[in-house]
Amino acid sequence: MDELKYYSSNFSFKSILSSFSYWPRLFKLLWEINKAYFILIIGCSLLQGLIPAFLIIATQGFINSIVNSQNSGAFSDVFFSFALLAGATILNELVSVMKGYVERLYESLIGYRLNETIMSKSNDLPLESFEDADVQDKLKRAQSEASYRPYQIFSQILSLISQAVTLFSVAAILIIWKWWVACLLIVFPLVSFISFLKLGQEEFEIHFRRAPKTRESWYLSFLLTKDNSFKEVKLFKLGSYLIEQYKRIFSGFFEEDKVIAKKRSFMSIRFQFLNEIVSAIIIFMIAFAAFNKEIMIGNLVGMIQAVTMTQGNSQGVVQGILSLCQNSLYMKQLFAFLDLEVKEEDDDSSAEELGEIESLEFRNVSFVYPNTANLTLKHISFTLKKGETVAVVGKNGSGKSTMVKILTQLYSSYEGEVLINNQDVRKYRKSDIRQRMGAVFQDFVHYEMSARKNIGFGNLQRMLEDESILNAAERSGVLPLVNKLNRGLDSQLGRWFEEGEQLSGGQWQRIAIARAFMREADVYILDEPSSFLDPEAEADIFSRFQDLVEDKIGLFISHRFSSVKFADKIIVFDNGEIIEMGSHEELISLNGLYKDLYDTQVNAIVREEVHLQSL
Ligand SMILES: Nc1ncnc2c1ncn2[C@@H]1O[C@H](COP(=O)(O)OP(=O)(O)OP(=O)(O)O)[C@@H](O)[C@H]1O
Numbered sequence: 001m002d003e004l005k006y007y008s009s010n011f012s013f014k015s016i017l018s019s020f021s022y023w024p025r026l027f028k029l030l031w032e033i034n035k036a037y038f039i040l041i042i043g044c045s046l047l048q049g050l051i052p053a054f055l056i057i058a059t060q061g062f063i064n065s066i067v068n069s070q071n072s073g074a075f076s077d078v079f080f081s082f083a084l085l086a087g088a089t090i091l092n093e094l095v096s097v098m099k100g101y102v103e104r105l106y107e108s109l110i111g112y113r114l115n116e117t118i119m120s121k122s123n124d125l126p127l128e129s130f131e132d133a134d135v136q137d138k139l140k141r142a143q144s145e146a147s148y149r150p151y152q153i154f155s156q157i158l159s160l161i162s163q164a165v166t167l168f169s170v171a172a173i174l175i176i177w178k179w180w181v182a183c184l185l186i187v188f189p190l191v192s193f194i195s196f197l198k199l200g201q202e203e204f205e206i207h208f209r210r211a212p213k214t215r216e217s218w219y220l221s222f223l224l225t226k227d228n229s230f231k232e233v234k235l236f237k238l239g240s241y242l243i244e245q246y247k248r249i250f251s252g253f254f255e256e257d258k259v260i261a262k263k264r265s266f267m268s269i270r271f272q273f274l275n276e277i278v279s280a281i282i283i284f285m286i287a288f289a290a291f292n293k294e295i296m297i298g299n300l301v302g303m304i305q306a307v308t309m310t311q312g313n314s315q316g317v318v319q320g321i322l323s324l325c326q327n328s329l330y331m332k333q334l335f336a337f338l339d340l341e342v343k344e345e346d347d348d349s350s351a352e353e354l355g356e357i358e359s360l361e362f363r364n365v366s367f368v369y370p371n372t373a374n375l376t377l378k379h380i381s382f383t384l385k386k387g388e389t390v391a392v393v394g395k396n397g398s399g400k401s402t403m404v405k406i407l408t409q410l411y412s413s414y415e416g417e418v419l420i421n422n423q424d425v426r427k428y429r430k431s432d433i434r435q436r437m438g439a440v441f442q443d444f445v446h447y448e449m450s451a452r453k454n455i456g457f458g459n460l461q462r463m464l465e466d467e468s469i470l471n472a473a474e475r476s477g478v479l480p481l482v483n484k485l486n487r488g489l490d491s492q493l494g495r496w497f498e499e500g501e502q503l504s505g506g507q508w509q510r511i512a513i514a515r516a517f518m519r520e521a522d523v524y525i526l527d528e529p530s531s532f533l534d535p536e537a538e539a540d541i542f543s544r545f546q547d548l549v550e551d552k553i554g555l556f557i558s559h560r561f562s563s564v565k566f567a568d569k570i571i572v573f574d575n576g577e578i579i580e581m582g583s584h585e586e587l588i589s590l591n592g593l594y595k596d597l598y599d600t601q602v603n604a605i606v607r608e609e610v611h612l613q614s615l
Contacts, residue, residue, distance in 0.1 A: 037106040044099035045158040049165030132197030167313040192271040200326040208353035222568040357522035365416035389554040394573030438516035439525040448494035458518030476514035526556040
């Protein structure tokens with residue numbers, strides 16, 4: 001909201017001028033995308049600007065040559081001026097076809113490249129920024145508006161140049177006759193400039209304010225069109241409600257658009273009317289001059305053409321400058337996103353080389369999520385050592401996943417120290433650290449792609465090596481499933497694309513675990529790996545996990561104590577703090593939260609067994 005205030009108060013002529021400061025950057029960007037197209041379009045635009053004046057002179061000459069030939073009886077001049085006129089017309093057509101062709105290619109190329117740039121920028125952002133609603137709004141604005149505006153600005157500048165060339169060359173024909181006529185035609189449309197400029201600012205402000213609502217509407221349509229939400233939408237009969245919400249947002253937008261469109265139409269009618277009166281008077285004056293034999297009939301035709309063209313071009317130049325002002329404001333949005341600070345220090349060449357990770361330590365780590373009031377992690381300290389399997393338990397929302405995100409360097413704005421091999425993690429490149437970690441997050445991804453990619457994404461270099469992929473599948477116990485797939489590793493998974501084979505929740509989870517195991521890592525982290533698994537599958541996964549991490553560091557978060565109790569060390573989280581730590585036996589004897597949670601689960605299982613036996 002504050003930002004809107006900032007922008008609103010800056011919708012001034014000055015701010016529009018300052019937005020032109022992006023032009024050099026924009027031109028550099030467009031030049032780098034394709035130099036040949038860039039030059040060709042500029043060349044064609046200049047030619048297009050000059051041709052109309054030439055056409056008028058050729059038409060004028062052609063008509064006058066006919067009139068002269070009637071008096072002299074010689075036809076050769078007519079033939080010559082006809083050839084000139086025909087040549088100019090053909091050239092005009094050729095230039096416009098050529099420009100259209102290059103423009104289409106260049107425009108789509110620019111669209112792709114800018115989307116690519118926006119995607120790589122998103123990829124470079126740290127998770128903290130990515131989860132920020134303001135950054136999401138900026139991203140939405142950059143994606144929806146700014147990716148096609150750059151070409152618009154470029155083509156507007158060119159058509160402005162071309163129109164200006166036409167305007168002055170055609171106006172020269174009138175200046176020779178009566179200079180003030182040309183001045184009147186050029187200057188008059190400027191009267192409308194300020195009014196249209198204000199309207200353009202209003203329109204921009206509306207679009208700027210819309211970004212959060214546009215995102216909301218996108219989300220509503222996402223809920224209705226994606227398979228993972230579709231089931232609930234059907235079951236709870238949310239469809240009509242969501243469509244209604246969507247409609248409400250768009251009807252609001254439509255009303256605003258209608259108001260702007262109405263204002264624009266009224267303004268156009270007013271200025272158009274005044275323009276027509278001015279040109280009617282001038283055309284009448286030209287006709288009167290021809291009637292008095294002050295000018296020839298060819299000149300009459302040429303000058304009437306010149307009046308219409310000067311007037312049209314002068315209006316075109318004004319409109320061009322206006323939409324250029326407006327588009328320049330949108331350009332700010334693109335660069336506002338591209339200029340977001342990237343805090344990742346991966347390009348730090350002074351970073352130390354990271355060897356095998358033998359120990360990981362949290363020393364007095366506290367963390368608060370941006371824009372929230374309370375600490376999510378409070379003075380956390382623990383150590384993980386090579387050869388250890390550590391389980392993390394605790395109630396929902398106690399901070400376990402947050403700790404994992406800090407461990408994997410997805411958040412870096414914590415207090416305290418995170419150490420690798422007794423050295424501060426900040427000494428190492430984040431990408432080097434992540435390279436040595438294999439993790440499955442709670443909200444792991446179902447890639448709607450082949451089984452090969454789903455597993456191979458864990459180690460891109462090995463994605464084409466069947467043996468490595470099958471090995472990872474074996475380790476996560478998903479090999480029998482992979483072997484049963486119609487096209488083996490290259491079978492499409494999920495239902496989004498053709499010939500996709502849908503998996504169960506547990507099968508997807510095993511595939512995600514295989515992806516983590518694909519990495520030749522020193523640290524393996526599983527955040528609730530058993531949430532979709534049946535007890536047998538869960539026991540299977542943990543025994544495989546323990547084998548895998550025998551001489552590595554293994555960390556898993558779980559709510560299932562049947563697996564947790566076999567860990568070498570158990571860390572108990574409560575409300576962002578570590579309140580207990582030790583082996584299963586040690587924690588049971590402590591008689592604290594761990595014992596409570598454990599007893600609750602064991603008693604529930606016992607009750608269930610008794611109930612089953614009584615049936
Ligand atoms: N991206 C975020 N932005 C702001 N707050 C967050 C974010 N992610 C989590 N939180 C908050 O941080 C707290 C800890 O969440 P966390 O996911 O770490 O808990 P957890 O122990 O893993 O819970 P669970 O067992 O339910 O997975 C919660 O109160 C949650 O609301």
